[in-house]
Amino acid sequence: MNKTEKERIVEEEQKDASPVIIQLGIFAAVLFVSNILSVIMPKAFPVPVPVWGLIILYVLLTTHVVKLHQVEKLSGFLIGIIGVFFVPSGIQMYKSLDLIKEDGITLIIAIIASTIILLITVTFTARLFISISKKIRNRRA
Amino acid sequence: MQFINNTFFGIFVSVAVYLIGLYLFNRFNNFFLFQPLFVGMILGIFVLWILEQTMGVSSTVIYDAFWHGGKDNFIGANLLFWFLGPATISFAVPLYKRNDIVKDYWVEILLSLIVGLFISLVIIYLMCRALNLSDSEIASLLPQSATTAIALPLSTSIGGIPAITAMTVILNSVIVLAIGDQLVKWLKLDTDPIGIGLGLGTSGHTIGSAKAVKLGSIEGAMASIAVIVVGIVTNIVVPLFARLIGLK
Numbered sequence: 001m002n003k004t005e006k007e008r009i010v011e012e013e014q015k016d017a018s019p020v021i022i023q024l025g026i027f028a029a030v031l032f033v034s035n036i037l038s039v040i041m042p043k044a045f046p047v048p049v050p051v052w053g054l055i056i057l058y059v060l061l062t063t064h065v066v067k068l069h070q071v072e073k074l075s076g077f078l079i080g081i082i083g084v085f086f087v088p089s090g091i092q093m094y095k096s097l098d099l100i101k102e103d104g105i106t107l108i109i110a111i112i113a114s115t116i117i118l119l120i121t122v123t124f125t126a127r128l129f130i131s132i133s134k135k136i137r138n139r140r141a
Numbered sequence: 142m143q144f145i146n147n148t149f150f151g152i153f154v155s156v157a158v159y160l161i162g163l164y165l166f167n168r169f170n171n172f173f174l175f176q177p178l179f180v181g182m183i184l185g186i187f188v189l190w191i192l193e194q195t196m197g198v199s200s201t202v203i204y205d206a207f208w209h210g211g212k213d214n215f216i217g218a219n220l221l222f223w224f225l226g227p228a229t230i231s232f233a234v235p236l237y238k239r240n241d242i243v244k245d246y247w248v249e250i251l252l253s254l255i256v257g258l259f260i261s262l263v264i265i266y267l268m269c270r271a272l273n274l275s276d277s278e279i280a281s282l283l284p285q286s287a288t289t290a291i292a293l294p295l296s297t298s299i300g301g302i303p304a305i306t307a308m309t310v311i312l313n314s315v316i317v318l319a320i321g322d323q324l325v326k327w328l329k330l331d332t333d334p335i336g337i338g339l340g341l342g343t344s345g346h347t348i349g350s351a352k353a354v355k356l357g358s359i360e361g362a363m364a365s366i367a368v369i370v371v372g373i374v375t376n377i378v379v380p381l382f383a384r385l386i387g388l389k
Contacts, residue, residue: 009238027227034230048290051372053230054365061237068234075231082228082351083178087155088208088218089311090182094189095204096308110272111309114265114282115316115344116324121264122257123325123340127333129249
């Protein structure tokens with residue numbers, strides 16, 4: 001990204017946000033296309049609708065087809081209250097209570113541990129790779 | 142019975158328990174165990190359980206009422222759940238805003254996610270063996286880094302139990318939201334925002350990404366890219382790994 005690109009983002013951020021109905025329209029269009037793409041993907045290689053949507057909206061933003069001020073407000077709003085949207089999924093585990101009863105505490109421990117393993121391993125690996133590449137870049141510079 | 146066969150029963154319960162959680166979280170100085178999502182989830186399950194006991198109906202009846210307003214309705218708490226889709230595509234915005242980082246480091250980002258995921262799989266597998274979990278339980282835990290829509294069919298295909306995988310993916314988010322950033326700080330891994338973002342996005346999915354967005358713009362962008370890449374990489378790496386360790 002060159003300097004004008006950075007300036008562009010700053011400039012975009014200062015523009016007035018598009019009306020909510022336009023923002024909703026863009027989201028609806030992206031989700032509609034994502035749904036089609038998701039259906040035509042082979043079953044053995046599923047790419048979920050939201051992931052397609054994320055990729056499409058990102059490409060649209062990067063190619064400046066969609067401008068930041070046309071989606072920023074709605075996306076900020078949705079990300080801000082995503083916790084509420086997730087509550088039903090959490091409560092869904094009510095269905096799995098029998099599962100926990102059967103396999104007991106070991107499974108829960110394994111789940112908690114594996115979450116932590118994923119978090120630590122990926123964070124650590126990325127930190128290592130980035131620091132190595134920074135060193136190489138510095139030496140070259 | 143009539144009053145829970147109501148479109149707004151599930152929505153009301155979900156929002157109400159979340160607000161109670163939010164109140165407790167603020168009241169107790171943001172104590173991590175009082176994360177609104179965590180408290181809301183426990184309270185919600187408790188509410189449904191109490192209803193089941195007092196009304197003397199099966200858990201399926203209660204669950205259907207909660208999820209889609211009972212047998213005559215289609216909408217309930219699933220309306221809120223639906224919004225996870227639009228909320229997930231929203232992460233394109235924080236990602237786009239840090240396109241500079243993506244452009245500079247995309248090779249390192251991809252490599253870290255692939256290598257990090259593979260190492261995690263090995264460690265998770267060894268831990269499961271040490272805990273004496275069955276093959277089907279191990280197969281259920283391996284796909285957890287992907288989102289539900291990818292993880293469930295994957296789990297089935299390597300001989301796992303989808304219900305356990307679904308529970309695991311949900312718990313991932315809750316755990317990362319509750320302790321993710323503290324854990325990274327305790328282990329002094331918080332020197333690199335790219336690493337934190339990728340870690341939170343991989344382990345906590347979209348909820349972890351929402352947390353990352355709050356930490357900073359680079360963290361948020363990296364978590365968003367992790368959600369995309371890890372889903373796809375998991376799809377390729379996990380079946381290979383499962384074959385390697387001799388699951389199905």
